Amino acid sequence: MDISVVVPLYNEEESLPELFDWIARVMHANKFSYEVIFVNDGSTDKSWDVIVALAAKHPEAKGIRFRKNQGKSNGLNVGFKAATGDVVITMDADLQDSPEEIPELYSMIVNDGFDMVSGWKKKRYDPLSKTIPTKLFNAATRSISKIKLHDFNCGLKAYRLEVVQSIEIYGEMHRYIPFLAKNVGFNKIGEKVVQHQERKYGVTKFGLDRFVNGFLDLATLAVMSKFGKRPMHFFGMIGAILFFISLIALAVLGGLKLWGLKTGNNPGLLTENPLFFLLLTTLILAAQMFVTGFIAELTLRSSSRKSNYTLTETINLEQPEV
Numbered sequence: 001m002d003i004s005v006v007v008p009l010y011n012e013e014e015s016l017p018e019l020f021d022w023i024a025r026v027m028h029a030n031k032f033s034y035e036v037i038f039v040n041d042g043s044t045d046k047s048w049d050v051i052v053a054l055a056a057k058h059p060e061a062k063g064i065r066f067r068k069n070q071g072k073s074n075g076l077n078v079g080f081k082a083a084t085g086d087v088v089i090t091m092d093a094d095l096q097d098s099p100e101e102i103p104e105l106y107s108m109i110v111n112d113g114f115d116m117v118s119g120w121k122k123k124r125y126d127p128l129s130k131t132i133p134t135k136l137f138n139a140a141t142r143s144i145s146k147i148k149l150h151d152f153n154c155g156l157k158a159y160r161l162e163v164v165q166s167i168e169i170y171g172e173m174h175r176y177i178p179f180l181a182k183n184v185g186f187n188k189i190g191e192k193v194v195q196h197q198e199r200k201y202g203v204t205k206f207g208l209d210r211f212v213n214g215f216l217d218l219a220t221l222a223v224m225s226k227f228g229k230r231p232m233h234f235f236g237m238i239g240a241i242l243f244f245i246s247l248i249a250l251a252v253l254g255g256l257k258l259w260g261l262k263t264g265n266n267p268g269l270l271t272e273n274p275l276f277f278l279l280l281t282t283l284i285l286a287a288q289m290f291v292t293g294f295i296a297e298l299t300l301r302s303s304s305r306k307s308n309y310t311l312t313e314t315i316n317l318e319q320p321e322v
């Protein structure tokens with residue numbers, strides 16, 4: 001199969017038939033073999049009935065349903081697990097993304113050799129309250145991930161099948177799929193300016209909390225991508241720095257006290273110095289950092305049944321199970 005289109009959706013009953021017809025039209029015009037995988041994320045409207053009706057008429061229409069709302073990331077994740085096309089395209093269900101972009105995206109993956117291509121809504125039709133924080137968000141993600149994309153969170157993206165099979169999207173990490181892809185070694189990440197429309201039906205499913213959550217996720221990802229496989233280097237480093245600073249400072253305090261005793265002017269008790277308690281606390285914190293690092297290493301070891309590297313190919317060898 002040429003293309004799998006994965007569409008995560010939550011309460012989008014009005015848009016679905018129109019979206020499917022549009023995708024089907026583009027696919028026929030370009031003679032692609034395809035499937036459209038609708039992932040119904042616990043919709044409380046008639047979305048699932050609409051999908052069932054579409055699937056009854058068209059074998060290309062397929063559906064997966066969550067019992068309750070699990071978030072867009074989980075929707076994409078199961079959609080990716082089910083996809084079989086050489087190229088996997090994700091698209092929002094609300095008709096803001098245009099299926100007309102599919103042939104060009106497909107060609108960038110197949111002919112130009114990109115691992116993934118992200119859409120860029122250069123001209124956006126969204127309220128200002130969303131576009132301004134988005135600019136900030138993209139700048140932060142660019143500088144941390146070192147990936148030169150303008151629009152990380154664009155719903156319209158294309159991937160080589162291998163890419164979506166190699167990444168695990170959880171929490172709200174759908175905003176950072178290019179970053180996740182890069183972390184497992186897919187470096188050829190492209191960008192294509194795409195058409196964007198105003199939402200035709202229904203309402204947006206994300207409020208302003210998306211930005212708070214988005215930045216927290218970015219912080220997680222930044223640390224994970226650097227230290228995820230060796231947490232002791234992260235915690236141990238902080239612990240070591242704290243430990244040495246407080247040790248040296250304590251030694252100086254002790255030295256000053258002895259000096260005071262020797263020279264005869266009464267230095268007072270060490271415990272009368274607030275610095276003493278501060279340094280005591282940092283020593284304890286340092287020890288805790290080490291312990292945390294050890295525990296993180298142990299956790300990592302016991303969960304290493306699922307190794308977190310991906311093999312590209314082997315020569316004269318069966319692909320070993322990883």
Ligand code: UDP
Binds near residue numbers: 069093
């Ligand atoms: N979506 C989803 N689960 C959720 C929230 C959203 O599957 O919990 C889907 C939604 O139906 C749409 C896509 O994710 O197809 C993008 O959501 P939306 O259009 O509301 O986001 P915006 O365009 O405002 O960023």
Ligand code: MG
Binds near residue numbers: 092094096199
């Ligand atoms: Mg939308």
